[in-house]
Amino acid sequence: MNPQLEHILSQVKKPARYTGGEWNSIRKDWDRTEIKTVFAFPDVYEVGMSHLGLHILYDIVNSRRDATMERVFAPWPDMAGQMRDNNLPLFALESQRPIKHFDIVAFTLQYEMSFSNILYMLDLAGIPLLSSQRNEGDPLVIAGGPCAFNPEPIADFIDLFVIGEGEDVINELLDLLLAGKQKKLKKNELLLKAVEIPGIYVPSFYEVSYGADGAFLGIRPAHPDVPERVTKRVVKDLDAAPFPLKPVVPITAAVHDRMMIEVFRGCTRGCRFCQAGIIYRPVREKKPETVLRQAAELVNNTGFDEVSLSSLSTSDYTPVLDVIKAITNEHAGRGVNVSLPSLRADQFSMELAREVQRVRRSSLTFAPEAGTQRLRDVINKGVTEDDLMGAAGAAFKEGWQAIKLYFMIGLPTETDDDVAGIARLAGEVLALGRKSGVPRKRLKVTVSVSSFIPKPHTVFQWEPQELLGSLRSKQDALSSQTRERGLVLNYHDANLSFIEAVFARGDRRLGNVLIKAFELGCRFDGWSEYFNIKLWLEAFRLAGIDPEAYAYRRFSYDDPLPWSHIDTGVSRQYLVLEHKRAMAGAVTPDCRSGNCPGCGLCPAFEIEPFYAGSDL
């Protein structure tokens, strides 16, 4: 480690974030590796290292002989200050080389409020922010992840987006880059070749038109060889897809400090607010034998004491119980337990409860999302109050003393009665805990309430966000309704949800706002200690853009949408139909039931949902 960095590290908090050298990290011979890429996570190390996508791509790229992938995270502001004072540009953890010396800087877009950190990191790296300002010597700045499904708000800063699942595309892109290097292609020539790869979107090849009143009119290719719409990429067979069995083990505790095994991708439920449920279709389950083999290798290769079976809804995994039993039987002796992310209350049983706590008890989270059956039907959540009480009862009987519940406020059609329903449900779970004999001092029901954000490509994409003032009064109402001992209410800052909605639904004009916000000092906006609504409002004012017009706009079905050139494979007709059913309070059955709701994805991709049987 160079002495300058050593000196800086002695001045900052949590220096282990910046040292690298973790178990399973890969340091390649710089001069003998043709393509150098760096995975850039626009948040701090502990958050970024919890992201499975990083580990997947790190594994794929580093298993090639001709390429390397290193990692970089957003340095905490104390570190950034030291780096600026000492003229140390943003560097990658493995080689400690400046990231501007790499061929590709690949950002992941996990949440809109990390956009400001992309500018913050480019600036720290000494890479010009705007792709139009970068020249041949600068790295190609690319991005992927869920927020790439509406890439427009950050289109000015990104040379190329990968839409959809990155496993296959990344290799095609690296092959192209390798060929481009040998042929000494200019950046623009390379980008023109890149758009021939399905799933690649190069924003500079498109032009956006606006009406005289400022309305967004549409986005069209500005070049003859560029597709009108970019369709997402899908991995066909999850069992055959590469999966990281030697992931980097964080040296300082990550937010999710455990092994992650993805048991399936996609979700069959069709919740109408959920973007992941659309963009990761169709459901592809992993075979149980694959999961068990991966678990065994991961225990040996990482030394973690917990396996998280991850997916959008793990209790829906067909062989879930058999797989949990088998993993626990095999690894409990080494102190390894299984944990599950938030669960569906209608799929939680006493047996499942018993299995997930054989080694040590982890927290238990259910997500009813709304307080009344009427509203749960509108959002197509399906879960009933009986389901929730049954699940909570099973959990209390099996020894849990604390349960977390996730809800949303501001959902379309929501009334005060629906909001009061949240407090009422939480109170009933609490009463059930008491009745089940959980000691009063220990009993805790945590109610986490987020504010609904209408996300692109969802059934609710046309809906406006609820007014800030109204969200706040709903939060106040909930506070006064959840005063009982044992109830803990958490809610998100409504201001943050407002800005998030603007960027979720935004168009390319928001690039200017991001620049102003960055110049005013916005960064780490996902962190309440750094998010500053005044700075954001000032940025909008300086850019001459009205944020309310973005967050509160109700689109009609025929309005052009800023994200309509990105194709998820789910048809517009289906979304329209589902939206009408939502307004009528009609429930649509789970696609797993065999009643195909007709979203159009399977025929478009010549693919089918895959459900794993269990031979365990």
Add this chain to the structure above:
Amino acid sequence: MPRYRMMYAKEGPAKYISHLDLIRAFERAARRAGLPFAFTQGFNPHPKLSFAAPLAVGTAGEAEFADIELSTNIAAGVVAKSLSSAMPEGLRLIEVRPVAQSAPALMAMVDRAVYTARAVLADPPQNETLRGAIDSFLARPQILVERRSKTGEKRKCDIKTGIFMLSASMNNDIIELVAELKTGSSGNVKCEELITAFMEESGLRAREGFALSRRALFSAGRSAREMLW
């Protein structure tokens, strides 16, 4: 349950691992090495691992000590070999020895530590001047340092009785301090606070920070001091 004592170095990137993360790093290394842990009882069982004395983040350790308990008897050499190959960069296992079940805990044994501290000085003094500064520093009736209590209140502490030895030498413009300090649950003296107090007293100025290393840990032995084996 068989108990083993490990001597290891914590250097390079591992210098920056906090104590809590270090415990996890050892636990994970032992699991990767396939060693059969003994677990604590209770709701959240964890491997039986205990450390002699936490090291400040950023300070290297050249001969640190920790104990691990296993559920079956394994030759110490085998434990050493398998664990060595499972340690992350900068954590280097030096030696493993079996210890008796009845042996006192490392935390109870440790009594003092030897540190070295190096820094580039802005105005390097003559060796004689430096010696004078050390002598007058140690001759003070009290050596007061500022500490914060858990509630954040500042208070003055006298560390004089916890300084067993302090020497200094110059090599060009680099100062090297060697200190033997009281270490453990009572009367513990941090190397950083000693350096701060000395630099204040002597009027010397380091260009950048000090590079610190804990060279050895000792118990209060029968005659003088002994290693923690």
